[in-house]
Amino acid sequence: MQLSVRRFQGESGERFSILVDDTGMPLYYPALYVTAEMRGASLSINTIDNALSALKAMHAWQDHYHLDLESRFKRSELLLAHEIHSLRDFMQKPLETMWSKGGKVVAFKGRQKRVAKENQYNRMTIIAGYIRFLAGRLYPVTPTSVREIDALVAQIKANRPKIADKxxxxxxxxxxxxxxxxxxxxxxxxxxxxxxxxxxxxxxxxxxxxxxxxxxxxxxxxxxxxxxxxxxxxxxxxxxxxxxxxxxxxxxxxxxxxxxxxxxxxxxxxxxxxxxxxxxxxxxxxxxxxxxxxxxxxxxxxxxxxxxxxxxxxxxxxxxxxxxxxxxxxxxxxxxxxxxxxxxxxxxxxxxxxxxxxxxxxxxxxxxxxxxxxxxxxxxxxxxxxxxxxxxxxxxxxxxxxxxxxx
The missing domain is CATH 1.10.443.10 (Intergrase catalytic core)
Structure with missing residues (x-):
């Protein structure tokens, strides 16, 4: 399933961005995240676009590794260390090379062109915030659930590339x-x-x-x-x-x-x-x-x-x-x-x-x-x-x- 970021203008002139599938249907949780977390914080439309592009890349990663974060979180299952490593590596891919013309996710090969470290860093930062949001709504509440989700988010952030000083x-x-x-x-x-x-x-x-x-x-x-x-x-x-x-x-x-x-x-x-x-x-x-x-x-x-x-x-x-x-x-x-x-x-x-x-x-x-x-x-x-x-x-x-x- 190939996704795209679609922008539209409301009657009041306000600009909106949503992540849609190949039928034009918005994805529920990314739309909720944008509405509750980003628009509520008065973030600019360009910032929201960048976040949705990162979530688009995250869904390509899920498709490639046959993962479903929503189902996993509902079953009280968080990401394993090797899965976080695969996310880190996948986020090095240029967005336009993640899907083939047939809409299938393309495997990452070491000799392919890679995005800048700053781009990979920003993607993983956005994805970490989204995963905190998603797990906070789907992961069953237990005495240790908040601590477990925080640990997962910290692991994802720890796998971001190190960006040297200029x-x-x-x-x-x-x-x-x-x-x-x-x-x-x-x-x-x-x-x-x-x-x-x-x-x-x-x-x-x-x-x-x-x-x-x-x-x-x-x-x-x-x-x-x-x-x-x-x-x-x-x-x-x-x-x-x-x-x-x-x-x-x-x-x-x-x-x-x-x-x-x-x-x-x-x-x-x-x-x-x-x-x-x-x-x-x-x-x-x-x-x-x-x-x-x-x-x-x-x-x-x-x-x-x-x-x-x-x-x-x-x-x-x-x-x-x-x-x-x-x-x-x-x-x-x-x-x-x-x-x-x-x-x-x-x-x-x-x-x-x-x-x-x-x-x-x-x-x-x-x-x-x-x-x-x-x-x-x-x-x-x-x-x-x-x-x-x-x-x-x-x-x-x-x-x-x-x-x-x-x-």
């Missing part, structure tokens, strides 16, 4: 130089013969999306969630708004703003480009006036005029990264890291104290002032500062040694 080489080491970003922006300039698209309105939209990401450090979800009403053309500002489960958004996989709401200042020239896109191009696209989202689909088809989807934006970035070898590292989050790097440099030039810099950065990025997230995005700049400080010490030592020899 090495010196991390995402902050992979960055795009200003010259590369300038080249990308030039390639996207409307009217440029090297532009990957032919339609002028599409060229204008794509160039504007890239410029906004570069100059604001917005996340992809924040960019695709922008509405015309968020822009104050008199004050030259844009407001980042959280719109989870918006009933006016036709996208089933709605882009979400993960961070806090905030007001972000923009230069008049950029505001002018935004106004020009709205007046000259966006408002002439059929269907675009039915909603307020800024960036819309320009290509003909059933989604003409709809807000751009996550997948549509992903294709746009893929197109850019394939234009030249030096663009290969281009992605929305790389631009977010680069924005933070430039922000740090400007704060240094303006003499902003580290404490003040963290507060400013946290507000502009939508983080809590007490969040440590800023350290992740500032790592590249700190490493450069550390390098300059060390070089200064070495040069000072060499000058001192030279002076002593001359004396």
């Amino acid at each position: 090495t010196e080489k991390d995402r902050s080491d992979s960055y795009l130089a200003e010259a590369v970003l300038d080249a990308v922006e030039e390639a996207l300039r409307p009217g440029n013969e090297a532009n990957p698209t032919a339609d002028l309105g599409l060229q204008f939209r794509n160039g504007l999306m890239f410029t906004l990401l570069r100059l604001t450090g917005f996340r992809r979800g924040e960019l695709l969630n922008l509405k015309i009403e968020d822009f104050d053309f008199a004050k030259n500002t844009v407001k980042v708004v959280r719109r989870a489960d918006s009933d006016g958004d036709p996208r089933t996989y709605q882009p979400l703003a993960k961070t806090r709401e905030r007001t972000f200042p923009l230069i008049p020239e950029l505001m002018g480009k935004i106004h020009e896109y709205i007046a000259k191009y966006r408002n002439k696209v059929p269907g675009a006036r039915k909603h307020g989202y800024l960036f819309v689909v320009h290509r003909s088809g059933k989604t003409l005029g709809w807000p751009i989807s996550n997948s549509g934006f992903g294709k746009f970035i893929e197109t850019l990264s394939s234009l030249a070898d030096e663009f290969s590292g281009l992605h929305a989050h790389a631009l977010r890291h680069h924005w933070n790097y430039l922000f740090s440099q400007n704060c240094d030039k303006d003499g902003v104290t580290p404490e003040r810099e963290q507060k400013l950065r946290s507000y502009l990025m939508g983080w809590s002032e007490t969040s440590n997230t800023s350290k992740t995005y500032n790592r590249r700049h700190i490493k450069e500062q550390a390098g300059r400080a060390v070089m200064g010490l070495q040069q000072k030592h060499l000058r001192k040694s030279s002076d002593e020899r001359q004396q």
Whole structure:
């Protein structure tokens, strides 16, 4: 039995995800788990999707080893050590390779491609939580049942792969130089013969999306969630708004703003480009006036005029990264890291104290002032500062040694 995660939108605009079998019937306990444990905790739809994908992998493991956790728990039988080991090993498989075209579970072979350790770790963490939930409802209550279930969950978690601390080489080491970003922006300039698209309105939209990401450090979800009403053309500002489960958004996989709401200042020239896109191009696209989202689909088809989807934006970035070898590292989050790097440099030039810099950065990025997230995005700049400080010490030592020899 091959399962799939199905997402749908309620009349109120709320997004739901369920795990269904090959007939489209929802699986009872996963649906109950999502409703009682995840939606009750106000977890995001994307978090729920990830959890259901892990449970989908767990059911593939059950099918392969002819296990039925629900029946086992009802019979007061928990998992044995070798079964937990098989779960650990099975969770290394990429999800798309777990079933054959005929819907049968494919055996795990040692030489097959494996998922990253972080992926395997997250799957087993979710499965451990689900098994606690399931056993808590089906395992007969005895004086020792709670302790036995806790021991099982602890065993599963103990079999998660060890994830080493991040090495010196991390995402902050992979960055795009200003010259590369300038080249990308030039390639996207409307009217440029090297532009990957032919339609002028599409060229204008794509160039504007890239410029906004570069100059604001917005996340992809924040960019695709922008509405015309968020822009104050008199004050030259844009407001980042959280719109989870918006009933006016036709996208089933709605882009979400993960961070806090905030007001972000923009230069008049950029505001002018935004106004020009709205007046000259966006408002002439059929269907675009039915909603307020800024960036819309320009290509003909059933989604003409709809807000751009996550997948549509992903294709746009893929197109850019394939234009030249030096663009290969281009992605929305790389631009977010680069924005933070430039922000740090400007704060240094303006003499902003580290404490003040963290507060400013946290507000502009939508983080809590007490969040440590800023350290992740500032790592590249700190490493450069550390390098300059060390070089200064070495040069000072060499000058001192030279002076002593001359004396």
